[in-house]
Structure formats: C-alpha cells, structure tokens
Amino acid sequence: MADLGIPKNTIAVLQKYNFVFQKKFGQNFLIDPRVLEKIVEAARITPQDCVLEIGPGIGTMTQYLAESAREVVAVEIDRALIPILQDTLSAYDNVTVLNQDIMKVDVGRIVEERNQGRPIKVVANLPYYITTPIIMGLLENHVPLQSITVMVQKEVAERMQVGPGTKEYGAFSLAVQYYAMPEVVAHVPANCFMPRPNVDSTVIRLTRYQEPPVKAADEKYLFALIRASFNQRRKTLANGLLGGMGLPREQVVAALEEMGLPASVRGEALTLEQFARLSNLLKR
Numbered sequence: 001m002a003d004l005g006i007p008k009n010t011i012a013v014l015q016k017y018n019f020v021f022q023k024k025f026g027q028n029f030l031i032d033p034r035v036l037e038k039i040v041e042a043a044r045i046t047p048q049d050c051v052l053e054i055g056p057g058i059g060t061m062t063q064y065l066a067e068s069a070r071e072v073v074a075v076e077i078d079r080a081l082i083p084i085l086q087d088t089l090s091a092y093d094n095v096t097v098l099n100q101d102i103m104k105v106d107v108g109r110i111v112e113e114r115n116q117g118r119p120i121k122v123v124a125n126l127p128y129y130i131t132t133p134i135i136m137g138l139l140e141n142h143v144p145l146q147s148i149t150v151m152v153q154k155e156v157a158e159r160m161q162v163g164p165g166t167k168e169y170g171a172f173s174l175a176v177q178y179y180a181m182p183e184v185v186a187h188v189p190a191n192c193f194m195p196r197p198n199v200d201s202t203v204i205r206l207t208r209y210q211e212p213p214v215k216a217a218d219e220k221y222l223f224a225l226i227r228a229s230f231n232q233r234r235k236t237l238a239n240g241l242l243g244g245m246g247l248p249r250e251q252v253v254a255a256l257e258e259m260g261l262p263a264s265v266r267g268e269a270l271t272l273e274q275f276a277r278l279s280n281l282l283k284r
Helices: 007-016 033-042 060-068 079-088 107-115 128-140 154-161 171-179 219-231 237-245 249-258 272-283
Strands: 050-054 071-075 095-098 120-125 145-153 180-188 201-208
Touching (some): 033 201, 060 120, 128 201, 145 154, 145 180, 154 171, 171 219, 171 272, 219 272
C-alpha cells in the first residue's frame, strides 16, 4: 500500500536509515497524499503503461505509480537512497531502480527494452537546479514519449506555457511548445514538502505532439535562430541575428517585411509559427 505520503511515515523511514538530505541533489520529498494522487491522475497512468520516474527519493510517488502502471523504471542519482528504495518498494515486483544520473541514461534503450519501443510516460518531482536540461534532453533527443508530468518551480511552469510579449517568454518556452502541449495541473505550496523549499511549485503535464504544430525545414536552424533572438533581448531581431548568427541585417529585414513585420521588431514579439516561417525564409 502506498503510505509514504503520510508525513510520519516519511520521517520514520528517514530516521531508520539516518538519511541526510543532500543539497547538491536538490532533495525535497513530497508529504501530501492528495498531491501525489493528483500527479498520478494527471499523468493518466493505465495498467498498460511503462513509466519512467526521475528522482524517486525514498519511493513515495513510486509506490503510487507502481499501483497504477504495468512497470516503473525509477532513476535515482543518490546512492544513499538505494537501500531505502529496496526497502520501501519491496512489496512491488514491477519496479526497477537504477542508481544513475538521468542525464547519462540512454532513455531510448529503456523504451526499447521495457516497452518494445512504444512511447512511455515520464513522471518526476524534479530538482529545480536541473529542470530545464532534463526536460529539454528528453524532448530534443526525440525519445518515444507520450507525456512528461513533472513537479517544477512555479516560475519554470509559467515559462513553459507563456506566449509573446511577456518577460517570462523565451527560448525555453518556444522549445517546449514546439515539442509538446503544456498544461498546468496543480499548484503546490512549499509546506507539502520535506524539507520545505523556499519557493512554491507547480505540476505541469507536457503532452508530446506526434508532429510539431509548425513546419520548420531545418529544426536545428530554427532553434539556433530562436536562441540568438533571445540572447540579447533588448536588441531588435535583425541586430540580434547579426550578432548571434552573423546574418546580414538586410536579409533579416527583407524576410521580416515579407512576413508583414517591422524592421524594429524584437524576438520576444514573435510566435512559434512566425519563428518557423522566418527560419524557412532565411534558410531558402
């Protein structure tokens, strides 16, 4: 039975193993059963699913996932947590724990071996310091995924779903929205964690698109263009691309005019669709 979400049970496990929280791993364990249930519900886990959990901690959410999914592969970087996980997950025969760094794991191989190459679902309570690299690694590497349901810092969740004209809007927003549809599932206050973080959190579900919502002739070129556009936000797009990619200002201005945009426009004003069109015009 999934019972680690009850604070006294979490405390009992931590005391039993004299566990010391590692700041370098950004460890904050969930201690609210309602939030845990909401995450599993939001991830739409079925008895047919293979789930990849990143950062299981002491196995709190892993227990919930194991009771809903066919199989769970949990990747935990902290070696001190492995004996704890062997204990807390001993009742579940459908969980495999890997003591590895998710940034070095061949997720494609896990998908092939555990799910016959069919898309998996990812669920995670991510350390805030490494949220962006993990999410972008999963999306950019074209790992077969149905969805990524993650707990992230509230501000990061906002960046994933905002549109043009806001200060949160940037290259990360556009990259996430190119690969997936972001939906906020729940806001989670700091008192739902142990130890308590300094920020509030948000659960967000990224449902992977089978085909990107825009057509870009060259995906790598599109993202190089987007990054260069936001590297110097105060510059006009034409000046930013001159400095960031060495593109002649006249060429960029001509492409913008063809799109009906002024030469003075900044990158933060363009939608994903407009960036895709601009990249196609500049690449032709």
